[in-house]
Amino acid sequence: MAASPTQSRYQARRIDTGRITLNVRIGGSGPLMLFYHGITANSAVFGPLMDAFSDRFTTVAVDQRGHGLSDKPETGYDAADYAGDIAALIKTLDMGPAILVGHSLGSRNSVTAAARHPELVRSVVAIDFTPYIEDEVFASLSARVNAGDQAFADTDAIVTYLANRYPNIPAPAIRIRAESGYGPADEGLRPSPRRPPWPRRPKDCAPIWLPPTAR
Numbered sequence: 491m492a493a494s495p496t497q498s499r500y501q502a503r504r505i506d507t508g509r510i511t512l513n514v515r516i517g518g519s520g521p522l523m524l525f526y527h528g529i530t531a532n533s534a535v536f537g538p539l540m541d542a543f544s545d546r547f548t549t550v551a552v553d554q555r556g557h558g559l560s561d562k563p564e565t566g567y568d569a570a571d572y573a574g575d576i577a578a579l580i581k582t583l584d585m586g587p588a589i590l591v592g593h594s595l596g597s598r599n600s601v602t603a604a605a606r607h608p609e610l611v612r613s614v615v616a617i618d619f620t621p622y623i624e625d626e627v628f629a630s631l632s633a634r635v636n637a638g639d640q641a642f643a644d645t646d647a648i649v650t651y652l653a654n655r656y657p658n659i660p661a662p663a664i665r666i667r668a669e670s671g672y673g674p675a676d677e678g679l680r681p682s683p684r685r686p687p688w689p690r691r692p693k694d695c696a697p698i699w700l701p702p703t704a705r
Contacts, residue, residue, distance in 0.1 A: 492680060497601025500540060500551070504559070510588055513559035515551045518544030521566035521612070522588040525551040526577070528618070530635055530684070532558035533662065535668035539591065554596065556685040570606070572599035577607040591615040604684075641677040648672055648679060 499517040515533050517540055527538040533551035540549040553560040555575055556567060576599060580588050589612050592600035597619030604611040634655065642648045648668040656664065672679045 500537070500549075505579065507575065507582045509578050510555055510563070510575055511561045511577065512555070513553040515540070516548070518547055518549045521546045521578070522585040523547040523549050523584060523588050524579070524588045524600075525549065526554060526576070526590065526592040526600055527551075527557070528596055529631075530557075530671070530681070531593070531640070531667065532670055532682070533568060534558075534666055535593075536591075538662070544573060547589070550579075550583070552579065554599065558682065560682075562683070562685040564685070569598055569602040573603040573606050576600065576603035577610055578609045580607075587600030587612045589615070591617070592619070594619065614652045620693060636674050639681055640671065641675060642679045644679065645669060645672070 500517040502513065504511050504513050507639060513533065515537075523543055525533070525539065526596050526598045527535050533553045535540055536549075536551040540551060543549050554572060556562050570596075576590065587610050589598035590603065592598070592614070592615070597614075597616035598621075599620075600611075600614045601616055601619065604614050638651070638655065642651065645668050649664055652667055653661070654657070659667075670684055
C-alpha cells in the first residue's frame with residue numbers, strides 16, 4: 491500500500507535501544523520532540539503534527555512496543571515497560587532531554603517516563619489522558635477495539651468504518667489511520683498485528699506522583 495505524502499516525507503528507521511527495537515519516523519532539526527500514539531494506532535498518525543513542528547524541532551514519531559513495525563515481545567506491557575522504552579530511546583538518540591507528546595496510551599507512558607526519568611524529559615504534552623480509567627469505560631474501550639478486528643474489502647471500506655467509529659476525527663486523520671494501520675490478509679485487509687491483541691486492564695493505571703523537578 492502506497493504511503494501518503496505526509497507519511498513518506500519522513501525517514502523511517504528501526505532503532506535498537508538495547509532493550510527493544512523501535513520503528514520510528516524522523517524529520518526536521520533542532521531540539522528533540524518525541525510523539526507517542528494511542529492504542530491501536532501507530533507513528534503515522536502524527537504526520538500533521540510533525541509537519542507543524544519539524545521546522546523548529548527534530549521530530550520523532552514512534553511505534554510503541556507491540557504496535558506498528560516495532561518489536562512485539564510476549565510480555566512487558568505495563569506503564570513502566572513503555573516508560574523504559576522512552577528513556578532508552580532518548581539515550582540512544584543522544585540529543586539531550588526530549589519534549590514528549592503523547593495521546594491516550596502514549597500520554598500515560600510519557601507522564602510515567604517523566605516521573606521516572608526527569609533528567610531525560612524537558613516537558614510533556616498529554617492529550618486525552620486520565621490517570622484512572624473506570625471499569626465501565628475500559629469495558630467500552632475493549633468492546634470498541636475488539637469490534638474493529640475484522641476484514642475489510644478495501645481502504646475505502648476501512649475509512650467508512652473508522653469515520654463511523656470516530657465521528658469527531660477529521661477525514662484526513664481517518665485516511666491516515668486507514669492507510670497505515672491495516673495490511674493484506676487472506677480475506678482482505680485487517681488491522682496490523684499488535685500485542686497485546688486487545689486492551690487489557692492496566693495494573694498500574696493509578697495517579698502518578700511527579701517529583702518537583704518534573705512538574
